[in-house]
Amino acid sequence: MDFANSLLQLVSNLWGLASKPLGYLCNLKDNVNSLRNANDKLKAKSADVLAMVEREEEGGRAQRTEEVRNWLGKVQEFVDGVDQVLREAEGHEQIKCLSRCLPPNCQSIYKLEKRVDQMLNEARELQTKDGEFRVVTSLLRPPPVLDMPMDQPVGLDISKFNEVWKWVVNEKQVRVIGLYGMGGVGKTTFMRSIEKELSHANNGFDIVIWVVVSKPEGWSSDERVYHLCQALTRKKFVLLLDDLWARLDLSKIGIPWLGLESGFKVVFTTRLTHVCNQMGANKTLEVQCLMPKEALKIFEKNIGKSLVDCDQEIRDLAKDIVEECKGLPLALITVGQAMAGKDSPHEWRNALTTLRNNPYKLSSMVEELYHILEFSYNSLNNPTRQACFIYCCLFPEDYHIIPDDLINLWIGEGLLGDTDDDVYHMRDEGESVMGDLKRACLLESGYNDYGPYVKMHDVIRDMATWITRDRGQGENKLLVIEKEEDMSAKMISKWGEAEKVSLWGGWIQNIDQTPPSCSQLKTLFVRETNVRLVPIGFFNSMVACLTILDLSNNRHIKLFP
Template sequence: MDLVNPIVEIFSRLWDCIARHTSYIRKLQENLNSLREVMDGLKHQMNDVKANLDLAEVQQMRPKEEVLFWIQTVETMEGQVNEIIEESNQQISNRCLSGCWSYYKVGKRVARKLTVAKGLRSTGNFSDVADILPPPDVEVMPSRPTVGMDLIFENVWRCLREEDQVRVMGLYGMGGVGKTTLLRKINNEFLHQGFPDSSVVLWITVSKETNMRRVQKDIGDRLGLSLPEDASSNLRASRIFSALSKKKFVLLLDDIWDRVDFESVGIPFPNSENKSKVIFTTRSEALCGRMEAHKKIKVECLGWDEAWELFQKMVGDEVFNSHPEIPKLAELVAKECAGLPLALITIGRTMASKKTTHEWNRAIIVLRKSASEFSGMGDEVLPLLKFSYDNLPNDTIQSCFLYCSLYPEDFDINKEELIEHWVGEGFITEFDDMNQARYQGHDIIETLKLACMLERGNNTDSEVKMHDVIRDLALWIACECGRKKDMFFVQAGVGLNKAPEIKKWEETERISLMKNDIRTLTETPTCHNLITLFLSKNLKLVRISDGFFKSMTSLRVLDLSLTRIREFPMEIVKLGELQYLNLSETPIKTLPEEVKKLVKLEFLNLRRTDSLSTIPLRVISRLPRLQVLNLYDDGWEKDWGGASIEELECLKYLKVLGIIIRTVLDLRRCYNSHKLSRCTNSLCITKCQGLTSFPLSLLSSPSLSSTPTLQNMKFLNELSFHSCFDLEELTISCIVAGEGENGFFASLEKLTLFNLPNLKMVRAVPHYPCFQKLSFLHIGSCDALKDLTCLRAAQSLRTLYLDQCGGIEEVICGGVVTVEEEFITFSRLKTLWFVYLPNLKSIHRHALPFPCLEEIKIIECPELKKLPLDSNSAKRVLKVIKGQKKWWDELEWEDESIKSVFLPYLNK
């Protein structure tokens, strides 16, 4: 029995082995069919895994190594199985010929591959085929090629790489100017050039509606952080701070509208230790300051060459070659975009299919008359720009912005005139004197400039401009985004020689026909809703017929300045709602007594009405609401009548006064009147027989108690002495009167001294800061005057005109001058005109920096042989030197190299 069991076990094992091996032969066909089925399933399974990998790749995930190995194994298996199946089919068909051994070997291989295939099927059920990738150092941003931005890009890139002290940089400019395009170029440049030791470049679009939590989420996503939605802002900030503190980062914030508080978001403030950088784009220059930017760079509109290049690219050669006149017409269309890339691109796309001159001519007409109706402007360009308008601080500033669109396209708007209109319209109301109104007006102008809604004019000190597309925006908004097209009717500066069709006036609230060539206004328009009417600067307008003002029952603002109207249109006195009337610089002869019917009139401007000979008595005093009255005139030859000092004192609400005074008695009366002296804004003193000296001092000497001093006129902005033949001496001082008070002349900006033949001396009291705000000085026909050394005190002087002063030999006399005095003297001067000064030998004995000097004009000054210039004077600011060539050739220089520096500017 003990022997039988082992024999049985051996026999059993031998039989199992024989059975297993014989099964390779018996089950070859069955196993082959199973292998085909399993392999087909395995291929479908592999295709599903590959599809999941493709999806993960789109999601920027990284395939798992085990998944890639499994796919590789299946693909290898597929080739091997195909070979085995082909060999097996041959063995089955040739079974009698091949013998049992070959049949056996094939069957064994099929069985084994079937086992492996089944194993692959079971291991290929992956729950995840890929892992989330760590954030890349830079994520590429889609971007169009930049045009005309190479210099500004190089400037930004240099600051990024080379200027360690520049850690936060602001790129600001108007909407659509290309700030985002530039920032994308900067982002993508990191892919090509990298950044020393930089760990990560983060692009975050902030935009107007984004809040802090959204910014945190975007930063967290970019860093691969888990920031739960229900987590507090502080916890989210802590996690972001912890992640960024370990990295050197470059943070690109696009389109910010409000200050981003780095600490609240969790962003470590860039400094010399972490060596990180932040660059942001905004439409507000003011926001650059609130963001603590170490450097701010304005992104300007394109110059003409770059704008034309961009426009040509958008339109395409096919259109330009379709008709020989189209290129010239296309230039006119492109110029309407005024260099704004967004407008160039949008309008260029629209015109890319226009191949006839009719279509191009139509485009020019639409863009000039109503740009909002042009395809793409009203639904793409203007709505984007409107965000800037919506973000202005308040309704008053928004109204002031819209008002600027009443001026002509590409027009230099005088700041003072603009503020005057704002006052007349009632936008600026809370003021006790004109200085307060001016301060508020200038603050509004600066707010609009900082928001890139206004630009600097040609004269940066006194003028502003509105970009053409921004002006289109203002008109579009004023007409309720195009829904009421007639709210503003503006045909300013378009060369009209007659008034537009009066049917267009019927529903209009504001009309501007200023700066045209209209000669007469003879029709009777129906416009009961009209509030504002600008007819100013129509230099040929001589007649307004009866009936023209008849239906303007709501009119509040009427500007007829700089027209040629001689007769006062009597219908004006029936305009019961009129609050603002401007007749300045017109040849009007009389002001009718009926003007007293304008009981709501608050603003009356009769400045420089040279032909106005008289104002009837008790007319001005019958205007009970009058706040601003300008009677200023430097036309000394006419005899002024009416509007006595006593009458002016009756004006209860008078805040601002411009006046001309012809006698010492009236001068004393004006000085002694607290009301008039306080509200006098502009003053012309002419003739004043017997006035030999004029001490303008806040501390009157007892010996001069009978002499007018103007010490109460501390809000005086403009002062003129004209044809005072007895005046010999003018003394200027500025002393602080008491705690919290400004000294006299603290507000004076314009001073004119003309035709004062006996004026020998203009002197400033030493050691006092005189003329702190004086920006304009004109001295003419003052032959007894020898020098103007007092100008050392005029630190804010921007314009200096000297003409026909035969006695002047030196402008500023010599003597001991400190380095500080030399630096201050003429430090803000922009325009210097010397004309017909036959004895002038010296302007200043030493070279001066002239850091702001743009224009020099020297005419008929034969004795002036040397200019106070060296190679560092007026560096990078000078534009032109006007003078006779003979005079220039005879000038003496320290060396010829200095002459060569300034020669290119001569009569440029």
Template sequence: MLQEISDHKSKGAFEKVAEDPPAASVVVRPVEQPVGLESTIQKVWNCIGETDVGIIGLWGMGGVGKTTFLTQLKNMFSTPPNDFKVVIWALVSQYYDVGKIQNRIGENIGFPRSWENKSVEQKARDIYGILSNKRFVVLLDDLWEKVDLNEFGIPEPSQENGSKLILTSRSFTVCNIMGAQKIIRVNCLDSEKAWELFQDKVGYEALNSHPDIPNLAKHVAERCCGLPLALITVGRAMACKTTLEEWNYAIEMMNRPLALSTIIYEVVFPLLKFSYDNLPNATMKYCFLYCCLYPKDYCIPKKRLVEYWFCEGLLNEFDRVSDAQMQSDDIISSLLNACLLENGGEIHGEECVKMHDMMHDMALWITSESEATENNFFVKAGARLCKEPNVVAWESVKRMSMMENKIEDLKGTPKCPNLRTLFLSQNELQVISDGFFQFMPRLTVLDLSRNLRLRALPKGISQLVCLECLDLSFTGISELPIGLKLLTKLKMLDLSYMHNLKKIPQHLVSSFSQLQIFRMWWSGWGGYPNEDNVLYGSNEKLMEELNGLQCLNILTIHKKARFV
């Protein structure tokens, strides 16, 4: 037989005795069961049937299931009837190689392996030559920036050719600049679907090894915050846990700040952190991390957040807060588009943003892992504290939050040479010792708001000579101490809804020569001391001092109506 083949070959010119077999139009890919994505998949499938929709963008945070979603769509094209002649899948990723993506496209089209040796330009011409004569679907996964379809050789989808491009990204902006006519967000799972997915990954044996384990498992599932990647990875890790001790230990570890399971740190956070690492500059990164000072699931008023950023010096392109608003709008829009922040709706007419719980945990993780002192954070927001934490822990901290606790007294004298932001709002503060602020020489932002039982400021607050932002709104303070005159760098003073405020000494407000933002709530009647007090009588004295402030940019004074 071999001799016959040799004789035939000697009589002819055979450059190739066989071609690589053509690829199937659709190769079914293994895929995680898309729990909770059914309605979104159907929505996209309906869009595919719309003649005026050529490009569809799917966006959502890392780990939310976009790749699973796209894989499921690809497999759906393997089921007749299917009018598309070619279905192409390609992973683009952050640092993509045009040639390798073309090779993947060529494999789907049916080009031989030897074709991959051609140049990028030649391959683009070949791909275009095939696809321009066929109705095709291209599925591009994980785009981080605008890609040029012509560079790959992919014709632009249109009504004329009836072809479709479906792409996934973590960024709404990327979907938009790719020209998507339909942009659909892939969200985290609701609690019911999250529990369904978690049960599937843990398995029947582990869940039924003890009658109390299902309830414990629900607590673990809740800690995954509806993020499919977390539910899958943690669920698989717990599949071999069959004792109450193991499940209770898992709950204990996941409830501790910065003590989440190893699988979260090793698998979930690195994936989410790609979005953070891809932010265009350090300012956006600092502004994002600043948001983790708030408690989980907290609706953060955008206006107040921007003012804190401004006073902290994070918005360094502008000197006036009204001008800095442009920069902050761009930052917040970028963080929303990158799924690092979410829309928090409106509260009392103010637009808010919020952090997904898993993003909040990731931000805390970043701040704890960073070697740079810039990111030294101490966050005990909503931690049910009844007293101030050990002051030794404060010494290297730059930004600290103890908001939304039950702390009544601050009696220590912490040494905080680097502290710039301190959130103490929404506690039950009654007393702050005179020495509490003594060793905070760089403190810039101080939020004491919503401490209704706080009746007086300590004398030591006058030592905060670098303070630029002081929020006293919703406190029970009755008088501003004249010692505040030493806070000459103050840019923002909020006295809103201070129902007990009866006295502001003369010449105090006028001493804040750098003040840009002033807010207060004022009734204008009853119980105001008449000596050395700009609140006594009409508002003429107060307005006179405010008129002398050359930098004042935002002024809000609410006067309460008198009811008889």
């Protein structure tokens, strides 16, 4: 009896020892399949999270959070381990015959099953909950100031730069600074110089941020607000806003208004002077065109060689070309690059003639210059103001236009209302239009011996003429004639396509040609000439359509049909 009990106890103990590994062996095939499925799900989830991270990191604005970084690393390590275990499991053919007998390498399969079981637990721990990685990146903290590569600025007015620099770093009460001026005048270059100086100086600012307002950003509005607030809260920062076209509510784009003690500064550039008022600028500065000496330097830089190395004729032609650009940096750069590599005086003479007569035909003028200046014209966003602006093309280059005369012409053309409208109302409207054109830096204003005047910068006038002529497609739509030779029969023949013709200046002494049929001619100026006689049949071809006839200051006309 004792022997029998002892035998039963022995069998029971042996069975207890064997039952656990046998359980592992029986579950191995199912667990391997479960592990394979869990591994596939983790791979897919990891790929989705990684794609989201890389999309947000693109452009260097953000970096993955530590939580996401650790999870991706653990998943990759887990996947590598699972792949090895799955290869090992597939090598055990004995898995297929577990139901027949106990395999001879029971110990190794037992270890494998135990490892598979552990990995299933790891897979469950790595599985993410819904929405767990809603935020996968954080805003990448920039260096305090980004030293942006830029050429040494040519023609920068040092005294004006020093004045703005003083506003930025010294005058605590100055919070918002506006730099304004016409398109292409160098406002961005001016502000780049401020940014570069901030990168070199010990100025006490924690962050300097550059934003081109007219270009879209990669972030959504909410993301931009969130990230900027995160970056700027409790920081002393300078925000540089380039190319501002309307008032910008800083609080709505994530710029915290923290009071005078915070020490923040906002510097912006704009072509519209009224934006300076709308932004509450404490200080403003007009960025103006270059003086002749500086203009020649920037032109030389862009033709790629010193004019000293050229023959005298090319040097003289180059000075005339620079004069045509009237100190506008963007025009000097565009024309200079167009002349790079040209060594023949004939090419330079042709370029000067083209620049004077049809500047839009010069290489890159439309793409690199007029399209940029045209933004100012488009920003008027009002057909009346646009029509009043391009009307100024009828006046010669650099002409001082008397404001009252210009408004009277606008009224006569019907640009400011119908003939039934009150004339005083139309004059008020004219003053408003003129104010808008000056605030858009499309008209310049000043005073001479006769009182106030307005005028167009030559390059702005060229751009406006290009628009008037259907952007170069209708050369004869507008004709401005200032030379006697332009009154030849060949030139007069072009009047048949014209809508507006302007004869102007003392060089014109004779009108001895009768124009062809002028069925489209609505406006004719014959002003300040030395013409003595107008042929009897001169107006016959245009009398049915002519709306405006201006014969101001022709003192010598003795006979008028």
